[in-house]
Amino acid sequence: MKPIGEVNPPARILLTPGPANVEPRVYRALLAPVLGHLDPDFLRIMDDVQVLTRRMFVTENRLTFPVSGTGSAGMETAMTNLLEPGDTALITVAGFFGERLADMARRTGAEVIALESRPGTPVDPQQAREAARGKKIKLIGVTHGETSTGALNDLDAFRQVTEECGGLLVVDAVATAGGVPLRVDAQRLDVCFTGSQKCLSAPPGLAPFTAGPRAEAVIGKRKTGVTSWYFDLTYIMKYWGQERTYHHTAPISMIYALREALRLVEEEGLEARWERHRRNAQALATGLEAMGMGLLVAPPHRMLTVTAVKIPAGVDDRKVRGRLMEEFNIEIAGGLGELKGKIWRVGLMGASSTQNNVLLLLAALEKCLLEEGIKLPPGAGVAAAVQAYQQAPVHGEPAQGEPAAAR
Ligand SMILES: *Cc1c(COP(=O)(O)O)cnc(C)c1O
Numbered sequence: 001m002k003p004i005g006e007v008n009p010p011a012r013i014l015l016t017p018g019p020a021n022v023e024p025r026v027y028r029a030l031l032a033p034v035l036g037h038l039d040p041d042f043l044r045i046m047d048d049v050q051v052l053t054r055r056m057f058v059t060e061n062r063l064t065f066p067v068s069g070t071g072s073a074g075m076e077t078a079m080t081n082l083l084e085p086g087d088t089a090l091i092t093v094a095g096f097f098g099e100r101l102a103d104m105a106r107r108t109g110a111e112v113i114a115l116e117s118r119p120g121t122p123v124d125p126q127q128a129r130e131a132a133r134g135k136k137i138k139l140i141g142v143t144h145g146e147t148s149t150g151a152l153n154d155l156d157a158f159r160q161v162t163e164e165c166g167g168l169l170v171v172d173a174v175a176t177a178g179g180v181p182l183r184v185d186a187q188r189l190d191v192c193f194t195g196s197q198k199c200l201s202a203p204p205g206l207a208p209f210t211a212g213p214r215a216e217a218v219i220g221k222r223k224t225g226v227t228s229w230y231f232d233l234t235y236i237m238k239y240w241g242q243e244r245t246y247h248h249t250a251p252i253s254m255i256y257a258l259r260e261a262l263r264l265v266e267e268e269g270l271e272a273r274w275e276r277h278r279r280n281a282q283a284l285a286t287g288l289e290a291m292g293m294g295l296l297v298a299p300p301h302r303m304l305t306v307t308a309v310k311i312p313a314g315v316d317d318r319k320v321r322g323r324l325m326e327e328f329n330i331e332i333a334g335g336l337g338e339l340k341g342k343i344w345r346v347g348l349m350g351a352s353s354t355q356n357n358v359l360l361l362l363a364a365l366e367k368c369l370l371e372e373g374i375k376l377p378p379g380a381g382v383a384a385a386v387q388a389y390q391q392a393p394v395h396g397e398p399a400q401g402e403p404a405a406a407r
Contacts (some may be wrong), residue, residue: 016332026203049262056266059192063215071195083109084110090141092153096148119148125160144180147303151297159189178265178350198350199273199305206254211233287382293309296310307346314372
């Protein structure tokens with residue numbers, strides 16, 4: 001029998017739409033001793049995580065905590081707690097993740113009206129207004145950044161429609177929170193959730209979640225029980241709220257990691273972090289366009305944490321991505337569904353959003369494309385990005401002296 005050796009993965013440069021690279025300080029937090037889930041020292045750590053999560057979402061919501069599970073667990077918590085048979089929900093479907101939210105909503109027994117858009121475009125809020133006419137709408141579910149295409153939906157416009165029809169606004173900010181401007185209270189979002197491994201740059205496994213008073217009232221008035229035991233907020237909040245009674249064993253080490261990741265968000269400052277993501281995404285887009293490549297999403301609708309670039313005709317998607325990984329240690333993502341083979345998706349999230357990564361990717365991609373027989377103006381991508389940075393330097397990037405192999 002061949003022995004299985006100790007796990008020893010390479011330290012990659014993760015330029016996918018999640019997971020993003022993890023900061024050394026977050027890795028160190030994972031090494032801290034595991035405590036019992038009712039240990040007073042752990043309860044204090046939970047309190048810290050709730051405080052830090054509220055600050056990250058810019059909310060005062062009492063019901064704020066990390067759901068045990070990845071971003072999809074946040075989606076499922078929202079849908080299973082808010083919807084029941086007989087309800088009607090409007091869900092934006094700008095791509096793969098909107099479709100996932102609609103699928104979860106349908107499984108609750110609610111009637112779901114999918115508001116679709118062409119790939120690479122946001123959903124038109126007017127579509128929601130028309131679909132809501134003459135109906136009682138329980139909620140509008142909006143994917144803030146649609147990771148499968150790189151398109152950003154306009155939350156404020158959907159807020160307006162939600163107020164006109166009297167429902168709740170539920171926002172999937174899995175790919176945007178911590179990377180793109182988002183203020184839960186000021187934007188009057190009733191429910192919002194994200195994932196630990198995207199712009200927060202912790203490992204995957206937690207879904208920071210927040211629900212406001214209107215959403216709590218809706219949950220309190222349910223006629224039927226929540227069909228999911230694990231995600232039932234009335235149970236979970238007995239552990240995360242005042243009572244501190246056992247529901248399920250919290251993923252202790254991941255809570256430590258999230259706490260450190262949120263501390264890093266706070267140290268950098270939310271606005272500085274949003275600005276860093278914007279500058280790096282802009283330099284990348286400028287560089288790709290200077291290389292003659294087209295971006296899928298028009299500039300005003302780009303989500304900035306994920307950039308979708310069209311694969312030039314005649315270029316083998318898998319071969320280029322394979323070469324980027326083997327030769328440069330970089331992972332980028334391909335397209336999903338009908339966009340498979342047609343686009344690459346470059347994630348610049350959290351610790352992965354750096355000037356170093358942008359310049360390296362542009363240079364590496366140039367070499368890979370040359371090897372595919374594509375004619376390119378030499379160095380055009382890097383030159384254009386350098387110029388973009390000179391006009392708007394990136395402040396607040398993590399210190400270059402930090403050891404992460406990823407940098
Ligand atoms: C990644 C992502 C999800 C799913 O998160 P998982 O952590 O993979 O479960 C949901 N919505 C959006 C917008 C995402 O980008």
